[in-house]
Amino acid sequence: xxxxxxxxxxxxxxxxxxxxxxxxxxxxxxxxxxxxxxxxxxxxxxxxxxxxxxxxxxxxxxxxxxxxxxxxxxxxxxxxxxxxxxxxxxxxxxxxxxxxxxxxxxxxxxxxxxxxxxxxxxxxxxxxxxxxxxxxxxxxxxxxxxxxxxxxxxxxxxxxxxxxxxxxxxxxxxxxxxxxxxxxxxxxxxxxxxxxxxxxxxxxxxxxxxxxxxxxxxxxxxxxxxxxxxxxxxxxxxxxxxxxxxxxxxxxxxxxxxxxxxxxxxxxxxxxxxxxxxxxxxxxxxxxxxxxxxxxxxxxxxxxxxx
Amino acid sequence: xxxxxxxxxxxxxxxxxxxxxxxxxxxxxxxxxxxxxxxxxxxxxxxxxxxxxxxxxxxxxxxxxxxxxxxxxxxxxxxxxxxxxxxxxxxxxxxxxxxxxxxxxxxxxxxxxxxxxxxxxxxxxxxxxxxxxxxxxxxxxxxxxxxxxxxxxxxxxxxxxxxxxxxxxxxxxxxxxxxxxxxxxxxxxxxxxxxxxxxxxxxxxxxxxxxxxxxxxxxxxxxxxxxxxxxxxxxxxxxxxxxxxxxxxxxxxxxxxxxxxxxxxxxxxxxxxxxxxxxxxxxxxxxxxxxxxxxxxxxxxxxxxxxxx
Numbered sequence: 354x355x356x357x358x359x360x361x362x363x364x365x366x367x368x369x370x371x372x373x374x375x376x377x378x379x380x381x382x383x384x385x386x387x388x389x390x391x392x393x394x395x396x397x398x399x400x401x402x403x404x405x406x407x408x409x410x411x412x413x414x415x416x417x418x419x420x421x422x423x424x425x426x427x428x429x430x431x432x433x434x435x436x437x438x439x440x441x442x443x444x445x446x447x448x449x450x451x452x453x454x455x456x457x458x459x460x461x462x463x464x465x466x467x468x469x470x471x472x473x474x475x476x477x478x479x480x481x482x483x484x485x486x487x488x489x490x491x492x493x494x495x496x497x498x499x500x501x502x503x504x505x506x507x508x509x510x511x512x513x514x515x516x517x518x519x520x521x522x523x524x525x526x527x528x529x530x531x532x533x534x535x536x537x538x539x540x541x542x543x544x545x546x547x548x549x550x551x552x553x554x555x556x557x558x559x560x561x562x563x564x565x566x567x568x569x570x571x572x573x574x575x576x577x578x579x580x581x582x583x584x585x586x587x588x589x590x591x592x593x594x595x596x597x598x599x600x601x602x603x604x605x606x607x608x609x610x611x612x613x614x615x616x617x618x619x620x621x622x623x624x625x626x627x628x629x630x631x632x633x634x635x636x637x638x639x640x641x642x643x644x645x646x647x648x649x650x651x652x653x654x655x656x657x658x659x660x
Numbered sequence: 661x662x663x664x665x666x667x668x669x670x671x672x673x674x675x676x677x678x679x680x681x682x683x684x685x686x687x688x689x690x691x692x693x694x695x696x697x698x699x700x701x702x703x704x705x706x707x708x709x710x711x712x713x714x715x716x717x718x719x720x721x722x723x724x725x726x727x728x729x730x731x732x733x734x735x736x737x738x739x740x741x742x743x744x745x746x747x748x749x750x751x752x753x754x755x756x757x758x759x760x761x762x763x764x765x766x767x768x769x770x771x772x773x774x775x776x777x778x779x780x781x782x783x784x785x786x787x788x789x790x791x792x793x794x795x796x797x798x799x800x801x802x803x804x805x806x807x808x809x810x811x812x813x814x815x816x817x818x819x820x821x822x823x824x825x826x827x828x829x830x831x832x833x834x835x836x837x838x839x840x841x842x843x844x845x846x847x848x849x850x851x852x853x854x855x856x857x858x859x860x861x862x863x864x865x866x867x868x869x870x871x872x873x874x875x876x877x878x879x880x881x882x883x884x885x886x887x888x889x890x891x892x893x894x895x896x897x898x899x900x901x902x903x904x905x906x907x908x909x910x911x912x913x914x915x916x917x918x919x920x921x922x923x924x925x926x927x928x929x930x931x932x933x934x935x936x937x938x939x940x941x942x943x944x945x946x947x948x949x950x951x952x953x954x955x956x957x958x959x960x961x962x963x964x965x966x967x968x969x
Contacts, residue, residue: 469712
């Protein structure tokens, strides 16, 4: 019996573990090793150069420029996405007019809204990029956004969007927010639904209004979810690869204004064949991601409220 | 009395969806604050719905327009239905081939992920043995590795793999998709199997069923809700995967849809066969749309499951 048990365990774990070890764990370990070499990808031609790649990285304006954009995204995109997500979720769940005897006063058609908002989550980032590439078409008559602005008389706001150095990055961030708000609306709606109504009822008896209930009840009780959501969103903000690659002018342009670390890494490796240097960028990404997660967990920590 | 009405009026909701029938006869009780807030909130909700919905609908109606019209009058409806866009996309732009590639790769990898993920999850959830925790955390740790960091070494692991060619092959891509889906799948299935009652499996064992049989005939059927959620999650994630094929699948014959579309889009800039591209995007979205329409709740629950612990 015992023997059979261990044979069963080994049999069930062997294949998943092997595949996982070969394609995930071993690359993870190798990344550190490759980052200490100078390597054009030729078999056996890697030259060990210690930490030189990291030194180069620290002194590379290109890298800092890209990292700066990722950090800007890391700060702004989660704030905007989570704020909108919370706002819409609260509206969907609480924004409705009250009706006779029913405590439940969600907005009419809440399910429909969630269905629409969530849509960008299920389609490929490639498609999202192509759509927004058209929305941002710089032509004042042909561009979707520009022609819309023209039609309502806001010609002065027309712009070449992704071609404009000052706002190109913001344009990319808008797409990230656009694509991810729905995820948080659904997530926060589910979390809000699990808050017991007596808490609301009690607070209402005490004369609280909606604003109060949101900041004094909903938000504190959702804090755990918000925190996890923040980390999730931060990881997405560290990426932005497909959006920048497909949408931006000259990949990362104009003039490096939308460059991000993943794009730098991709081009350093697969266009310039500097694999050691690119691997160092990868390790740097790991460090930034972990730092972000730890900081978020640390600063956002609140006493957990059981309900 | 007035205070009481007021309190009722301002009473917030706890859950959203079930709004339907009870909506009648509320006008009389509506307070001023509720009314203003309601108009405002509804307005915001509608604006956002349009912002999200219109661009997506735009792809649909543009896929029936001529390329010239898409560019010069992006908001106009099609003057006549250009069905040839769909045919062009399928044949000339090779979307048909990419579609088939995607079906093969995602089909293989979703099945593989589900089988291997639930096997590992089951063993890790229900058996105590030395190293159990270590293996579990090894899998879970994979969720926090940035894929960009792994993709360079991975490229060489695939290129130099002894025996079987893995770069730009179905089998290579399938195995990579499985490997990168395992951390979350194992994490999810382990916690799912933990929630299932132990008594049924014990009864089966007492009746003489082997471990293998207990797993396939008793536990897996019981785990069906979990399998559906994680299956949808993996299907969507793998169908839309972009970076991994980008790096590991650089042969145009083996392109998956996301690559093919990105390739077309990158090559043509603001010129070219936009009608074909729009139709191609619709074709690429179709399976996902079908899944989303049918399993809306499960999709939403499945995709957000990772964020609720």
